[in-house]
Amino acid sequence: MSDQVIRIGLCGFGVVGQGVFNHLKRRKEALGEQLGARLEVTRIAVRDTSKSRDFEFDPSVLTTDALSIASDPEIDVLCELMGGTDKALAVTLTALKAGKTVVTANKALLCDHGAEVFDAAREGGGHVLFEASVAGGIPVIKAIKEGLVVNRFSSIYGILNGTCNYILTRMTNEGGSYQDILREAKELGYAEADESLDVDGIDTAHKAVVLAYLAFGRWVPYSDLLVEGIAAVTQDDISYARENGYAIKLLAVIDLAHASGKLYISVLPTLVSKRYALGSVDGVFNAVSIHGDVVGETVYIGPGAGRDATASAVIADVVDAAKLIGKKDCGGFIDPAPKGGHLIELAEPEEIMSRYYVRLQVLDEPGVMAEVASLLAEHQVSLASVTQKEVAEGAKDASLIMTTHFTSERALLEAVKSLEKCDRVQGKPFSMPISTFED
Numbered sequence: 001m002s003d004q005v006i007r008i009g010l011c012g013f014g015v016v017g018q019g020v021f022n023h024l025k026r027r028k029e030a031l032g033e034q035l036g037a038r039l040e041v042t043r044i045a046v047r048d049t050s051k052s053r054d055f056e057f058d059p060s061v062l063t064t065d066a067l068s069i070a071s072d073p074e075i076d077v078l079c080e081l082m083g084g085t086d087k088a089l090a091v092t093l094t095a096l097k098a099g100k101t102v103v104t105a106n107k108a109l110l111c112d113h114g115a116e117v118f119d120a121a122r123e124g125g126g127h128v129l130f131e132a133s134v135a136g137g138i139p140v141i142k143a144i145k146e147g148l149v150v151n152r153f154s155s156i157y158g159i160l161n162g163t164c165n166y167i168l169t170r171m172t173n174e175g176g177s178y179q180d181i182l183r184e185a186k187e188l189g190y191a192e193a194d195e196s197l198d199v200d201g202i203d204t205a206h207k208a209v210v211l212a213y214l215a216f217g218r219w220v221p222y223s224d225l226l227v228e229g230i231a232a233v234t235q236d237d238i239s240y241a242r243e244n245g246y247a248i249k250l251l252a253v254i255d256l257a258h259a260s261g262k263l264y265i266s267v268l269p270t271l272v273s274k275r276y277a278l279g280s281v282d283g284v285f286n287a288v289s290i291h292g293d294v295v296g297e298t299v300y301i302g303p304g305a306g307r308d309a310t311a312s313a314v315i316a317d318v319v320d321a322a323k324l325i326g327k328k329d330c331g332g333f334i335d336p337a338p339k340g341g342h343l344i345e346l347a348e349p350e351e352i353m354s355r356y357y358v359r360l361q362v363l364d365e366p367g368v369m370a371e372v373a374s375l376l377a378e379h380q381v382s383l384a385s386v387t388q389k390e391v392a393e394g395a396k397d398a399s400l401i402m403t404t405h406f407t408s409e410r411a412l413l414e415a416v417k418s419l420e421k422c423d424r425v426q427g428k429p430f431s432m433p434i435s436t437f438e439d
C-alpha cells in the first residue's frame with residue numbers, strides 16, 4: 001500500500017457518523033489496497049464530547065467546532081453527517097470554498113440550499129457527493145449520474161421513506177390503525193420521537209427534489225411540490241387496495257407531464273398495482289424506478305436507511321472523493337445544471353392527468369349520493385365506481401368510496417374542496433391517485 005494518507009473529517013458522530021467510522025476501520029486494509037492510499041479519520045465534530053459512543057476511538061480527535069474542521073487545511077474530505085440546515089450549510093460552504101470535497105447524507109440541506117452548495121463547489125474547485133442523501137444504501141445517485149449517463153429521463157418513481165413503508169405494510173398485513181402502528185414503530189425504533197418529517201412526506205419530498213435535480217437539472221422549490229403524508233390512511237383504504245389488487249405506497253413521482261413535457265413532482269399516498277415492481281416492496285425497504293429513453297425502465301430496491309446501509313453509501317462517496325483529490329474535472333459526473341440554457345418548466349395542476357380514489361364520510365340519508373355526484377360533475381370529475389360500506393344499525397353516517405375516470409389534478413383538488421364544504425360530508429375527504437405505471 002502507498003504511504004499516501006487521505007485525511008477525513010467527520011462532522012457528526014451519531015447513527016451515520018459512527019457507522020462510517022466503524023466500517024472505514026473494519027475495511028481499512030482492503031480499501032487502502034484498492035485506492036493505493038490510506039483513509040484515516042483524523043478529526044470528528046460532535047455537539048457533546050462527553051457522550052458515550054458505540055465504538056472505540058481516540059478522544060483527542062473530537063471537537064465541538066465543526067467549522068474548524070471545514071477550514072482545516074489538513075483535512076482532504078469532509079463528511080457532513082450532522083443533519084439540519086444551519087450549521088450544516090455553514091460547514092459545507094466553508095469546506096467547498098476551501099476546495100475540499102464534501103460528502104453529505106443531508107437531503108434537507110440539498111433540497112433547501114442545493115443551488116448554493118453546488119455553486120460553491122464549482123467556485124472552490126471541489127465536489128459535492130451525496131449518494132446517502134436518497135434511498136440510503138441503494139446506489140441510485142450513482143446509477144443516474146454514471147450508469148445511465150446516456151439517457152434522457154422521462155420519470156422517476158420512488159418509495160423513499162422506510163418508516164412510511166413499514167407502517168403501511170403493517171396496516172396491510174396485520175390490520176390495525178395508523179396511530180397504533182405508529183406508536184409501535186416508535187417503540188421499535190423504526191420511527192423518530194417526532195415522526196412528522198417521515199409521516200408527513202417531508203423527508204420523501206426532500207429526496208424527490210434531489211432526484212429531480214439530478215435527472216432534470218432544476219432545483220425545484222419545496223413549496224412547488226404537492227406533498228401529503230400517510231396519517232389520513234385508514235383500514236377502509238387498505239381494504240379497498242387489497243380487494244382491488246393494489247398496495248398503498250407513499251410515492252414520490254418525478255415525471256414529465258405527458259402532453260406538455262413539463263416537470264411534475266409530487267409526494268402522495270398512491271394506489272400502486274401489486275403487479276408493478278414497486279407495489280410489492282414492503283417493510284422498511286426503499287425502491288426507485290427510473291425510466292430512461294435508451295435503457296427503458298430500471299428498478300432499484302434495498303435498505304433506505306439505518307447505520308450500516310447509509311454508511312455503505314457514504315463510504316462509496318469517500319472513496320470517490322479520494323480519487324478526485326487534486327482533480328478539477330467533474331470526476332465522471334456530468335453536471336445536470338443547464339449552462340446558459342433555459343430551465344425545464346414546471347407543470348401546472350391542470351396538465352396532470354390521473355385516475356383518483358376518493359373516500360368520504362357522509363350522512364346516511366336519501367339524496368346524498370346525487371348531491372356528491374353533482375358536485376363532482378360541476379368540476380368535470382366523472383365517476384368510474386362508487387361503493388358504500390354497509391352501515392351499522394343506528395349509525396348516522398356512512399363511508400363512500402369512489403374512483404374517478406382520468407381527470408386533472410386541479411379538477412380533483414377543487415372538487416374535493418367543494419365536497420369538504422358540503423353540509424352532508426363529515427370531516428375531510430381523503431383522495432389519492434391510482435397509478436397506471438404498469439399499463
Ligand SMILES: NC(=O)c1ccc[n+]([C@@H]2O[C@H](COP(=O)([O-])OP(=O)(O)OC[C@H]3O[C@@H](n4cnc5c(N)ncnc54)[C@H](OP(=O)(O)O)[C@@H]3O)[C@@H](O)[C@H]2O)c1
Nearest residue numbers: 012013014015016045046047048081082083105106305306
Ligand atoms: N439515520 C439514518 O438512517 C440516515 C439515513 C440517510 C441519511 N441520514 C442523514 O444523515 C445525517 C445524520 O443523521 P444521523 O441519523 O446520523 O443523526 P444523529 O444520530 O442525530 O447524529 C448527528 C450527529 O451530529 C452531531 N451534531 C449535530 N449538530 C452539531 C453541531 N452543531 N456541531 C457539531 N456536531 C453536531 C451530533 O453530536 P452529538 O452526538 O454530540 O449529539 C451527532 O453526533 C442527517 O442529515 C440525516 O438526514 C440519516
